[in-house]
Amino acid sequence: MPETPAWRTSPNLALNQLVAERRAAGEDIVHLGFGESRLPAFGPLAEALARGAHRNAYGPVAGSPDVRRALAGYFERRGLPTTADQIVVGPGSKPLLMALQHVLPGDVLLPRPAWNSYAPQARLAGRKAYGVPIPAVCGGVPDPVALRGTVRAARASGGDPRTVILTLPDNPTGTLAPPELVRELCAVAEELDLVIVSDEIYRDIVHDPATPFLSPAEVAPHRTVVTTGLSKSLALGGWRIGACRVPGDAWGERIRDGVVSVASEVWSTLAGPMQEVAAYAFDEPPEIRARLAACARLHGVLAREVHRIVTAAGALCRPPTGGFYVYPDFEPLRERLATLGVTDSPSLQRHLLDAHGVLVLAGHHLGDDEGALRFKAATSMLYGDTAEEQEEALASDDPLGLPHVASVLKHIDDAFSALRGLRRGRP
Structure with a gap:
């Protein structure tokens, strides 16, 4: 028989499944590895979906x-x-x-x-x-x-x-x-x-x-x-x-x-x-334009805050201007990270998950140099665990001040600060 190709699941989807499994086992994990916009379906969109149910x-x-x-x-x-x-x-x-x-x-x-x-x-x-x-x-x-x-x-x-x-x-x-x-x-x-x-x-x-x-x-x-x-x-x-x-x-x-x-x-x-x-x-229509503007604003606020956190921890990082990602480079911390067993993007991804409960997508999955200390952090799932919390973040003039947003940002801040030796990771 011909040899079967070595198929593999797309890494971001595989990591998404990993997070689901580890959360189901009771772990507290901040998911920065998957680019899903974690906001509720806008009501008028759901109404349009219902109107289209007859289109079979x-x-x-x-x-x-x-x-x-x-x-x-x-x-x-x-x-x-x-x-x-x-x-x-x-x-x-x-x-x-x-x-x-x-x-x-x-x-x-x-x-x-x-x-x-x-x-x-x-x-x-x-x-x-x-x-x-x-x-x-x-x-x-x-x-x-x-x-x-x-x-x-x-x-x-x-x-x-x-x-x-x-x-x-x-x-x-x-x-x-x-x-x-x-x-x-x-x-x-x-x-x-x-x-x-x-x-x-x-x-x-x-x-x-x-x-x-x-x-x-x-x-x-x-x-x-x-x-x-x-x-x-x-x-x-x-x-x-x-x-x-x-x-x-x-x-x-x-x-x-x-x-x-x-x-x-x-x-x-x-x-x-x-x-x-x-x-x-x-x-x-006007309500869609308003929703688009509100979503873009929220995505920008959270992306800029995570950018602030990673750069304060010592990373190099382009300031985010669109979408909901940051792509930090921890090369300035290479010597410090080597003492933690972190020498490349796969080991950096593993360390952040196992030591700090933060999942990112390592740069080598994106065609980057495996030896580099770079990864993608998606910020679009930090708005809350429930539809109510997410809508509250979307409507807030200060989403960073909401308790459920502030707590997850503290988790991220603690994790990245620990890479620099400023704070301890999870016990």
Whole structure:
């Protein structure tokens, strides 16, 4: 018999299960290893879901006209003229990104570090993934100079990198590439004839509304595919609602047809009730806009506070500006950590969990150097254990002052301070 491939669960999902098991055994664990927006489903979204319960037919593979029109308007309001024919919806942006891996040409270029599913998706599609270091200012995009060098070297050695994936704002660093960097990246893509996939699922979680956001689809519309969804901005991860926007030309039509072809053989269509939700949410009535703003504000407050904690403990860390992550580097504490048996990102992850009850996602899971002392900390599950506590945090003018938020932040502060030797860990 042929040898069975060595399959493994995505590391963030595996860690999520580990936390559930250890909490069930009575352990007190702060979960910073999973990027779920832990907020209740907004009431009007639940009402839309109930209204859609009658939508039990399969419907068009690309999505029903109402939801595609709503998404066209969503992109239009963000400076991207769009028609409904440029839209495909699916059960989350993740399967749409997987479909694009099957449809787009050549191998894949990724920022390093990057979301932990991009590289495995490329391998599942038979592609090679090339990691390119991120610039000092932010994550989510490869350094343009390094990108040029990586492409030229790969092509000279027989490789075929043709697609570059960006994340705006970024998972895992919680930063947003500034417009000038996006323009520079697009210029390199034009020079080297690269397709751009812009994962913009965190677009509506920019912490400061005045921060400029430039999508590569505004600069290089003929070579950019955009993906988005409702998992992060409106805390609907379990509902699985995603969309992609292709260029409005003949090449874009071919990409759309390819994604629809994959969809027709894998998920058939986005579930009808979820299309009802998507049409309502992407139309962005006033109550949805207010909810988006409140969520972005809360995510920003907690991300900045965890950034303050890790930098006070001695880490280097880019200030978060979007999403709900920080990506600290504890290299300045290497000698101190070595006395604790911590010498790389796997041992740092283990030490934080076993000694301090804090779970993070080690950087090597994200394509980073395993020997580095870096990890991703997701701050989006710190708002409370109940829907009531979470809504209280969302409505509060001072969420950091709420007892249930303050207590978990103290747990985090104690853990990271202990790395520096300032406080003891758990007894």
